[in-house]
Amino acid sequence: MVQHPEAYSAVVTAQIQQVAQRSDREILIGVPGGRGAVAVIGGIVQCPPAVLKRVHLYLVDERITGSRNLDTLLNTGLQQIIDQGIFRRSQIHLPQEGHPFVASSQQLELLYLGVGEDGHIASLFPGSYPELDALTCPEVVYVDGSPKPPPERLTVTYRGLKNCAKRAQVSLLFFGEGKRIALERFLAGTENPSTLPCRYFPQEWFSVEVVTDIQEVAP
Numbered sequence: 001m002v003q004h005p006e007a008y009s010a011v012v013t014a015q016i017q018q019v020a021q022r023s024d025r026e027i028l029i030g031v032p033g034g035r036g037a038v039a040v041i042g043g044i045v046q047c048p049p050a051v052l053k054r055v056h057l058y059l060v061d062e063r064i065t066g067s068r069n070l071d072t073l074l075n076t077g078l079q080q081i082i083d084q085g086i087f088r089r090s091q092i093h094l095p096q097e098g099h100p101f102v103a104s105s106q107q108l109e110l111l112y113l114g115v116g117e118d119g120h121i122a123s124l125f126p127g128s129y130p131e132l133d134a135l136t137c138p139e140v141v142y143v144d145g146s147p148k149p150p151p152e153r154l155t156v157t158y159r160g161l162k163n164c165a166k167r168a169q170v171s172l173l174f175f176g177e178g179k180r181i182a183l184e185r186f187l188a189g190t191e192n193p194s195t196l197p198c199r200y201f202p203q204e205w206f207s208v209e210v211v212t213d214i215q216e217v218a219p
Contacts, residue, residue, distance in 0.1 A: 002213050005039040005175045011211075012043025012112070015169065019109045020051045027055045028102060029110045030156075030165060032122070033062070033069025036114030036173040038076050045077040049086045058093045058102060060113065060122040064142075064152035070094060095154045101139040102164040111161075111168045114175070116148065119182045119196035121172070123155035129193035129200065133158035158193070158200055170201050174212040184218050186210070 002008045019027050031040055044055065057078075062069050073092065074082075081087040095101060102108060113121045123143050124132060132141065139160030143153040174183040185196055187210075193200040201208045 002211065004213050005035070005173075006042060007213075008039040008173075008211055009042035009046065012040055013046045015110055016044065016047050016055065017051060020047075020054065025054070026106075027051070027110075028058060028106055028108045029055060029112070030058045030060050030108045030168070031073065031112055032060055032114040032173070033072050034114050035175055036112065037069070037072050039173070039175070040112045041073055041076040041078060045081050052081065052086050055087075056091050056093060058108065058156075059095060060111075061153055061155040062094050063150050064154065066150040095140040095156055097140055097142050097154055098138065099140060100164075101156045101160040106164070108165040108168040111165045111170045112173060113170065113198075114173045115179060115182055115186075115198045117178050117182055118147075119185060119191075119198045120148070121198050121200075123153040124158065124197045124200075126195055126197060129158060129197060133162070133193075133200075135159070139163060161200070162204060166204075166206065168207070169209065170206045171209045171211050172198055172201065174210065174214060177214060179212070180214050180217065183210070183212055183214060187217065 059069055082089055115121055118126055125147050137157050137159040139157060140154060141157055143155055145151050146153050185191060186198055191199055
């Protein structure tokens with residue numbers, strides 16, 4: 001529980017530094033676009049330069065038309081540290097159709113996902129499961145006709161998340177009063193990912209942390 005989304009930035013900074021202390025390898029982090037990106041990027045940019053040079057960010061979905069999620073990340077603080085020479089544009093990785101979300105020899109350490117009013121994560125909307133969790137499903141797919149504008153997107157799939165984030169600490173971000181019903185449905189635990197995509201993580205036994213600024217949530 002946080003008082004407001006920006007207060008979560010300090011938690012993000014601490015989590016990244018904990019990962020950095022465990023080894024001297026690159027630190028792979030899955031990041032959202034939209035509202036959740038503000039708090040997450042706010043925490044990333046507060047990391048020491050020596051840690052930032054090891055960080056690689058993987059955007060979980062991108063819009064094909066309209067304002068881009070990449071622009072949100074850059075405008076939230078990444079462009080500033082790029083201009084300062086602390087971070088490189090090449091450390092930001094966008095989903096590409098037909099390509100692995102993360103190199104097969106690597107795994108995400110941390111995964112931050114904003115949850116929508118309908119329980120979607122990335123651009124995985126209700127009805128996308130189980131098709132996008134099939135063994136033959138690519139890790140990144142093109143989405144046409146998204147129920148949330150814009151209609152055309154690229155997204156990591158459930159299968160992609162299973163392949164590259166099974167060992168990651170997953171943080172589901174329910175920020176804003178509009179997410180109250182989705183959070184209550186998630187906590188009730190009576191649905192599966194077909195109707196509530198964010199339920200994929202407890203169903204598949206990921207390490208999941210729920211983060212919210214919503215007060216007095218019904219059990």
